[in-house]
Amino acid sequence: MAQQDTEQQHAGVLPVDDEGFVVDVEDCEEREAAYRERGTARPITVVGNPVLHKECRDVTEFDAELAKLVDDMFASQRAAEGVGLAANQIGVDLKVFVYDCPDDNGVRHVGVVCNPVVEELPAADRSLDDSGEGCLSVPTAYAPLARPDYAVVTGRDERGNPIRVRGTGYFARCLQHETDHLYGYLYIDRLSKRERKDALRQMEEGTPRYETVPNA
Numbered sequence: 001m002a003q004q005d006t007e008q009q010h011a012g013v014l015p016v017d018d019e020g021f022v023v024d025v026e027d028c029e030e031r032e033a034a035y036r037e038r039g040t041a042r043p044i045t046v047v048g049n050p051v052l053h054k055e056c057r058d059v060t061e062f063d064a065e066l067a068k069l070v071d072d073m074f075a076s077q078r079a080a081e082g083v084g085l086a087a088n089q090i091g092v093d094l095k096v097f098v099y100d101c102p103d104d105n106g107v108r109h110v111g112v113v114c115n116p117v118v119e120e121l122p123a124a125d126r127s128l129d130d131s132g133e134g135c136l137s138v139p140t141a142y143a144p145l146a147r148p149d150y151a152v153v154t155g156r157d158e159r160g161n162p163i164r165v166r167g168t169g170y171f172a173r174c175l176q177h178e179t180d181h182l183y184g185y186l187y188i189d190r191l192s193k194r195e196r197k198d199a200l201r202q203m204e205e206g207t208p209r210y211e212t213v214p215n216a
């Protein structure tokens with residue numbers, strides 16, 4: 001009994017499948033609601049805010065403060081109707097993202113990744129998907145952007161346990177997009193000059209349906 005308790009304490013937040021990837025598709029509704037209901041939605045930073053344009057700090061303390069941040073991120077993600085959210089999108093300079101995103105098969109994934117790194121895939125295994133992409137920090141703009149349709153991210157869960165997350169389709173896009181955020185890149189930074197300008201124009205012309213942080 002005691003042994004099991006110890007193992008429990010050191011176990012990850014999510015179970016792991018036999019290939020070593022976290023199982024982030026179970027009890028999504030309950031897990032997401034639990035985070036969100038403890039948290040408080042915060043306004044979203046937008047392109048031009050310095051916190052979005054530099055690499056965030058690594059998470060080193062997996063403590064109650066981090067847990068509170070994660071709760072607020074889920075609350076903010078839901079309030080803004082996002083499928084993924086990076087900490088700097090609510091103004092916090094830390095490498096953490098949360099997601100609530102469907103994959104290629106419409107299966108919902110919910111989870112948290114700290115200190116994410118996207119694994120390089122062999123070129124032969126890479127297949128690009130040029131679907132549209134948008135970002136809560138570039139409100140109301142969308143642009144097609146080619147990205148690999150499969151992604152593996154390594155990092156830590158909110159308790160500091162090493163994790164591997166994999167995704168297909170829209171979820172693969174989300175994993176890459178959120179990791180980019182934490183290194184200071186927005187998806188519009190990957191567009192051509194003209195497409196980027198067009199996305200910024202769409203943003204100028206639109207009105208976000210959620211609260212944003214005004215730029216100085």
Ligand SMILES: [Zn+2]
Binds near residue numbers: 134135137177181
């Ligand atoms: Zn984004």
